[in-house]
Amino acid sequence: xxxxxxxxxxxxxxxxxxxxxxxxxxxxxxxxxxxxxxxxxxxxxxxxxxxxxxxxxxxxxxxxxxxxxxxxxxxxxxxxxxxxxxxxxxxxxxxxxxxxxxxxxxxxxxxxxxxxxxxxxxxxxxxxxxxxxxxxxxxxxxxxxxxxxxxxxxxxxxxxxxxxxxxxxxxxxxxxxxxxxxxxxxxxxxxxxxxxxxxxxxxxxxxxxxxxxxxxxxxxxxxxxxxxxxxxxxxxxxxxxxxxxxxxxxxxxxxxxxxxxxxxxxxxxxxxxxxxxxxxxxxxxxxxxxxxxxxxxxxxxxxxxxxxxxxxxxxxxxxxxxxxxxxxxxxxxxxxxxxxxxxxxxxxxxxxxxxxxxx
Numbered sequence: 001x002x003x004x005x006x007x008x009x010x011x012x013x014x015x016x017x018x019x020x021x022x023x024x025x026x027x028x029x030x031x032x033x034x035x036x037x038x039x040x041x042x043x044x045x046x047x048x049x050x051x052x053x054x055x056x057x058x059x060x061x062x063x064x065x066x067x068x069x070x071x072x073x074x075x076x077x078x079x080x081x082x083x084x085x086x087x088x089x090x091x092x093x094x095x096x097x098x099x100x101x102x103x104x105x106x107x108x109x110x111x112x113x114x115x116x117x118x119x120x121x122x123x124x125x126x127x128x129x130x131x132x133x134x135x136x137x138x139x140x141x142x143x144x145x146x147x148x149x150x151x152x153x154x155x156x157x158x159x160x161x162x163x164x165x166x167x168x169x170x171x172x173x174x175x176x177x178x179x180x181x182x183x184x185x186x187x188x189x190x191x192x193x194x195x196x197x198x199x200x201x202x203x204x205x206x207x208x209x210x211x212x213x214x215x216x217x218x219x220x221x222x223x224x225x226x227x228x229x230x231x232x233x234x235x236x237x238x239x240x241x242x243x244x245x246x247x248x249x250x251x252x253x254x255x256x257x258x259x260x261x262x263x264x265x266x267x268x269x270x271x272x273x274x275x276x277x278x279x280x281x282x283x284x285x286x287x288x289x290x291x292x293x294x295x296x297x298x299x300x301x302x303x304x305x306x307x308x309x310x311x312x313x314x315x316x317x318x319x320x321x322x323x324x325x326x327x328x329x330x331x332x333x334x335x336x337x338x339x340x341x342x343x344x345x346x347x348x349x350x351x352x353x354x355x356x357x358x359x
Contacts (some may be wrong), residue, residue: 003258007044009328011210013235014345015224019273024233027203028162032136039107039136047260050312054298058108058265059096060278063090063123064115065270069178088270089120094290098131098268101295103133111140113267114281118146124154131159141166141206143178144186152193157200164208165190169215170223178217186224194230208233213347214355222339238349239357240327242281248324250352257329259311266299274298276279276307278290280322 013021029036043057066087099109109130111117117140120126130138139162147165155163167186168174174183193207209227213236216223256336259277267275274288285307288298298304310316317323327350336347349355 003048004254004256005047005258005260006254006328007047007260010233010240011237012345012348013233015220015234015236015343016342017343020043020233024206024208027206027232028137030203035107035136043264044260047258047263049246050263052263052305052308055102055105055296056264056266057106058110059098059102059106059295060110060113060265060267061090061095062113062115062268062270063095063111063117063120063140064088065113066119067114067116067143068119069116069181075321089269090272092122092125093194094272095126098290098295099130099133099135103130103135106135106157106295108137109135109141109303110265111138112142113269113275113278115160115270116143116145118142118151124151124158127158127160137161139163143181143237145181145188147189147193149192149196150272152189153196153200156196156200156205160205162208163193163205164210166211167227168211170226173215175243190227190230206232208235211240212234212236212357213349214357217338217355220338221342224340225234238332238347239353239355240350241325241353246325246353251324252331252351253318253329254331256314257317259317259323259326259328262308262311266295268295274304276304276322279326279328282322284322285320293304 039057044055045051045200046053066089111123111126115122127138138160140160141164146167165186168177171183174186175181190207190209197203206236207230207340209231211223216236227234237275261279263275265278267278268290268323269275269283272289272291273283273286274290275283276285276287285303287307288301290298293301302305307320310319317329323329330353331351332348333351334346334348336349337349338345
C-alpha cells in the first residue's frame, strides 16, 4: 500500500514567481551547494523510504519557550496551556553541549519553536558558537519585535542564515492580531534589515515573511507588493487548529498518511526535553531529555523508534492523540482561488476547518 507522505505541508509560497523561488534557494545554498542539494534531497527521501539516518537532518533547539505576545490563533491562548509554568530560556551550557555533538554531523539548526527566540539574551553567542562548530544553516522564526538595527546587524555578522518573520496582515489587521506590535514599526524593521544587508553586501540571512491566510485574503496583492522589495520570500498558511477547537468527529484524513517529521528532525525544548515533533506543542509524547542523553541516543531511542513503528501501520497515527489532531494528516481542498500580480494560485484549506482568526 502506497503511503501518503506530505513534505513541508502547510506553508505555501504560491504568491511567488519561479525566479524568486530559485533565487531564495540560491542564496540559502551559497557556499555549500552540493551539500545543500543532498540535504534537501534527503529531507524527502529519508521520509519516503523510512530511513533513520545516523543523525537527524535538522535539530530544533528551542532557545526560548517564553513569548511576549498572545496572538488569538496561537496555542498559547488555550486555557490549559496558559496555566502552565513552563516559560523557560535554554541554558547556554545545554545549547553548547547539543552543538558540540551535532557540529559537522547535522546540517541545519533551528533556534525556535513555541517561544520568541530573540528574547534569549545570548542568541548572538548561540549563532556564533554553532557557526564555529560547522552548522551550515542556522535559522529561527520570530515575531520581529526585538529585531532592532543593532541586534539584526549582530546576528548577520554572527552568521545567521535564515530568519522567518510572522507578519499577519496589513495595518489594523496586523495591529489587532499581533497586539501590542504596530504594523508601521514591523515594516520599518524589515526595511532596516534590507538596508543593513545591502550595507554589508550580504544575501544572508535570507528573510522570509509569512502570514495566516485569513489575515491577507482580502488584500493579498497589496500585502505581497508591500514586502517584496525588502524580503526574499513571502508565504502564507491556511489556519490550522492550534486552539484545539475542532472535534475529532469533523476531521477528515488523507488516505494512508505517514508522518515525515520523525525521519527529518529532532526537537529539543528549552528545558532539554525532547519533543516528538514540531506539532506536539504540549510535549505529550516524552521521548528523551538532552540534559542526560545525547542527540544520537534520543534519535535512535526506543521511544522514538516505537512511534516510528506505530506510524508504519495502516492509519497507525490514529493511535496517538496529538497525531490525530495534527494538520499534517488532515484533508485539504482547493476551494479558494486568489490572484497576485496576474499569477493565479489555489488555497489548500483544511476540510471542516474555520478560516477565521481566533476560531
